Amino acid sequence: MRGGSELELGKSNLPAAESELELGLGLSLGNGAWRERGRILTAKDFPSVGSKRAADSSSHHGASPPRSSQVVGWPPVGSHRMNSLVNKQAMKAEKREGKEEGKKKVMKEEDEPKDVPMKVVQGSGFVKVNKDGVGIGRKVDMRAHSSYENLAQTLEEMFFGMTGKVKPLRLLDGSSEFVLTYEDKEGDWMLVGDVPWRMFITSVKRLRIMGTSEANGLATRHQEQK
């Protein structure tokens, strides 16, 4: 291990061999996230820059590159403002997908049906997230996210390091060793992803990233009849 005194002016001290980074890998993280540590987003990760944006976004099926709206803390807009911004984006997304669901708003109890713009979701919006094997919990602002993809992206960055390459549905499609689950208003633990997003954010109380084997016993909303 190089001592700190060997750091000199002019010499690049960037981590050279990947093998150096592999030492001391957190053993609970089996997905090679450490290999990506220190890899920051570069222009390659934003291919829509400088060319017709629409064309590029369609050429990346599935593994879509991080749009600037999916990078944590970008654009640099305060969270109060971000909530309004995200609500409008969610509205646009739903309009684009032609969902009638978009017309159903998140209601306060005393809300009457009237033609007003989307209201901000009630409550603080922050939900605790814990990952099995990691002592420190985090909090995510549900109101700062517009979709499951968005949320999974944030959680991946929080718990698996900055990956750069984005596979936004890793936590949601059952293909990795971890699944994302949530505790709803009734205290039941469910798999994330089965209900429409706007319904989800009103009922989610806590999030938990757990190992796939543990999650086998969980019900989805489809299976559970109330």
Add this chain to the structure above:
Amino acid sequence: MDLRLPSKVLEHIFSFVDSNEDRNSVSLVCKSWYETERRTRKKIFVRNCYAVTPEAVARRFPEMRSLTLKGKPHFADYNLVPDGWGGYAWPWIEALAEKSPSLEELRLKRMVVTDECLEKIAASFKEFKALVLTSCEGFSTDGLAAIAVACSNLRELELRECIVEDLGGDWLSYFPETLTSLVSLDFSCLDSAVKLSDLERLVSRSPNLKSLKLNRAVSLEALGSLLRLAPQLVELGTGSFSDKLDQEAVSKLSQAFSELKQLKSLSGLWDVHPEYIPLLYSVCPRLTSLNLSYATVQMPDLVELLSRCSNLQKLWVMDLIEDKGLEAVASSCKELRELRVFPSGAEDLDETNVAMTEQGLVSVSEVCPNLESVLYFCVQFTNEALVTIARNRPNLKCFRLCVMEPFSPDHKTQKPLDEGFKAIVEGCKDLQRLSVSGLLTDKAFQYIGTHGKKIRMLSIAFAGESDLMLHHLLSGCESLNKLEIRDCPFGDTALLENAAKLETMRSLWMSSCFVSFGACKLLSQKMPKLNVEVIDEHPPETRPDSSPVERIYIYRTLAGPRLDMPEFVWTIHKNLEIGVSNLAIE
């Protein structure tokens, strides 16, 4: 001959020295001036709560009446600082309760304030007059009730963009009937509705009320009755602007607005229905400050409104205003000093027709001679526009440009925006705050280092090519006080080369860069007057020294190591054995 002035005379002279910068200079002249100054300073600003201990501050300034404290680094606003990092108000409030019981005003920014804190304030400071919390979190509406019920001389209660656990609107009812001293009330960030009758009674027994900022839950109809009770308002933040009102209600509201002869500042305006915008016309000519940044008003209506605001100095608006709208602003609002344009989300990256471009800002810069502060979010920019803006407005003091797609080049020439920012720093010699964006090479930072001599705060994201970038900045920007950087490809060398510079700055934030743990340790060893914090969810001690860390936050401090660090913050004080044994110190 004894030339010393008696301290009473000195005190009298110093009472005319308002600015703390001047007072700091005064206190350096000699011991007796230091002593006299410190006994007479009433307003204290601590811009980093970890730079000094509350006990030291209370001890030095026995006459402290007003304290302003800032906690978390600025990038906490964008969720880059994990929860639990710190910035707790409690140790300060506890210490002040004991040592400065005559405290009257507390202004906190980006701090964690709990209900216990608020209860302690209510119980400890008998003359408490003003509580202003900006971007704070950790408390609930119960804490507000505690303040309301106990502070019988309360003048200001302002919650600006705080995250509050909202347990309902009852807190407002706790203001006693005997409280008549209110000057400013801002609860715009709360969700729950307060009881209108309580609010009306509070307003009608507050003849000195000058500033009232309502939350979204206050309806348009309720606004009417409140305005009739407080025609003396100078600042108004409306609630939601979108009920369905009948003709009579509309004309009553219009009448109420026209009675606001002192109104200078208007904000709120959530959900504005276009048909209600004319209600505001009567106040427009007197307005100096207008915040439309939550108002989803389209360009034509914005133009109609702004064309009436000939005295406007500060405008916050969304990019719905478009280039055309900004041209109209330029021709109507010649007194404009500050312009902020926020993203509305309408400018989606999928849209090929972009209605707000660099042209909007260029128009304003051409025509408004007093424009000195700009915050501009947009989809694209050009070097030519930057050069023009710099030429038009050499008086710029604050220039924050956010081209929303990282690494965006000049959209006409596809070149980096280096030359454009060069023009800005070369031309605007008094520039104090700069945020850069778009595609930038190391050259841009060479220019900033060479010319940005007055820059105090600099924000950088997704830019540069190498260590040189940081080196240019740290060695060139003489006035640099706060530097915050994210996602830039540089590492240890520049940081260590310029270590001494860090003691002359308030703070440095770097996240998602290539700074290694070894460099952090070495820096901590070399610079004992700095706190070098590594904020990383995975303990850096378990990794090789050369591995990069997620975030570092470095700040000068007289207070020594923090005692309230969470697990994910590392400083050298945590693992003294590692710090000493592994390094060869020059």
